[in-house]
Amino acid sequence: MKTNEKDEILLSKIQTDTVQKEKLNQQNQENHVIISILRSEQQTQMPSIQASQSDFFIRQSQQENIDSQLENNKKFQEQSLSNIDGLLSKSHQLKNNTELHKSSSFSQIFPLLDDNLTCISQTSSFISLEKQKLSIQTNKKIKKRKSSTVGGAKTQISRKQIIIKCKTQRISDKLIEQPTSIQIEQQEFVPVPSIEAIIHQEAILNENTLQLQNQYYMQNLIGYLMGTLKDNFMAQMYLNHFSQLYDNLQKSKLIVCPQEYTLSNQIQPQKKMQKTLIIDLDETLVHCNEFSCLKSDFFIPVIFNEQIYQVGISIRPYAQQFLRNMAKDYEIIIFTASNPDYANKIIDYLDPQHNLVSYRLFRDDCIQISNNCHIKDLRILNRNMKDILLVDNSAYSFAFQVENGIPIIPYLDDKNxxxxVHLQHYLQHVNQFDDVRNQNNKIFNLKTVQNCVSIVEAIKKLQASFSK
Known part of the structure; x- marks a missing residue:
């Protein structure tokens, strides 16, 4: 075969491979345009959390198809580049051979060189035409891509944006040699809990709430009686207090509630509809230390027989926190059988900003039956009885309205x-009911205890009610 024919074959191969290279580059650019469209669509149109799993698998299969297509393009590109490199090396060898024969037969080689130059010029012009055709075809494909759906979603990108994307994402020669891959961020689907799981969680929450509300007083009393709760000091406190509670309720049956009563001048009509929480002071929120050697939280001056004494006051744990939390849901009234001079100093210490306790009632507002018996008639408050709760360590205090009373063991300077805390859980629960007296009867059963013949019978009935 003649050298002219060899050169023409080599140049034609170079020409075809160059065209294939240009097509491959153009296809890679088009793939990057598609990738940018996919990414922009994923950023603008986030999938819903409740998207079905079938759509996810469809998108995954589309991604796998794109990956396989790009992998084939990559292999074709590597093969074509290797062929081009081989052809270029052969052409360089032929060129060197022609240079060696140039001195001897220049007249024979000169037309060959002219033919090669014309062939190269024709090849470059052909490549430029192919570039124009490919650019036109790419624009048409981009227009089709804009109108069609890519990845199951319609594109909303203008032609200017696509041109900008093409310009900014053109692949350099170094990037062409590197493998391309599509990394489409997959949305993390948040698992939606099933109906059974939601019902189970609500059941656990309701059970925990029921345990918290029942843990107050009667639950603890039955626990100490049955031996399930083991704390000798608290067991003795509960047993002693329940014995006093039973005696006071029995004596309260003999006290006749007067039909006439006088409304308190201090209590004003409510500006906001709330339930009213009445709290005792001594032995409920604080304890007055009889001996100066005992530790106290603060001291107040008390006048007795024309002499001033510094009396130590011990605050019940969580008392101020309890008042702050209850003031969010209740109208708080401190109702004590103590004198105003003594009680006001303690209340000022518990509520220094005067924004927790709405009203203060003292001994003169009570009905005194004996020296140690002061009844707090709740009718003087001018509130609906179904919205009133009275927390007191003495059952005498709610003798006229037993269903409104909430017992509490006395505080005797026990920092544990x-x-x-337990009372707060119960009050937050009972606040949801329209009539607090119905819930009080279910939990404390004070009417049942009052109607029992003996304390043993009362304990048996309480145990039976809790066993249900």
Whole structure:
């Protein structure tokens, strides 16, 4: 075969491979345009959390098809580049051979060189035409891509944006040699809990709430009686207090509630509809230390027989926190059988900003039956009885309205006392009911205890009610 024919074959191969290379580059650019469209669509149109799993698998299969197509393009590109490199090396060898024969037969080689130059010029012009055709075809494909759906979603990108994407994402020669891959961020689907799981969680929450509300007083009393709760000090406190509670309720049956009563001048009509929480002071929120050697939280001056004494006051644990939390849901009234001079100093310490306790009632507002018996008639408050709760360590205090009373064991300077924490859970629960007296009867059964002949019978009935 002549050298002219060899050169023409080599140049034609170079020409075809160059065209294939240009097509491959153009296809890679088009793939990157598609990738940018996919990414922009994923950023603008986030899939819903409740998207079905079938759509996810469809998108995954589309991604796998694109990956396989790009992998084939990559292999074709590597093969074509290797062929081009081989052809270029052969052409360089032929060129060197022609240079060696140039001195001897220049007249024979000169037309060959002219033919090669014309062939190269024709090849370059052909490549430029192919570039124009490919650019036109790419624009048409881009227009089709805009109108069609890519990845199951319609594109909303203008032609200017696509041109900008093409310009900014053109692949350099170094990037062409590197493998291309599509990394489409997959949305993390948040698992939606099933109906059974939601019902189970609500059941656990309701059970925990029921345990918290029942843990106050009667639950603890039955626990100490049955031996399930083991704390000798608290067991003795509960047994002693329940014995006093039973005696006071029995004596309260003999006290006749007067039909006439006088409304308190201090209590004003409510500006906001709330339930009213009445709290005792001594032995409920604080304890007055009889001996100066005992530790106290603060001291107040008390006048007795024309002499001033510094009396130590011990605050029940969680008392101030209890008042702050209850003031969010209740109208709080401190109702004590103590004198105003003594009680006001303690209330000022508990509520220094005067924004927790709405009203203060003292001994003169009570009905005194004997020296140690002061009844707090709740009718003087001018509130609906179904919205009133009275927390007191003495059952005498709610003798006229037993269904409104909430018992509490007395506080005797025990820093491990948590009665106010348990009481808070119960008060937050009972606040949801329209008539608090119905819930009080279910939990404390004070009417049942009052109607029992003996304390043993009362304990048996309480145990039977809790066993249900």
């Amino acid at each position: 006392d948590k009665e106010l």
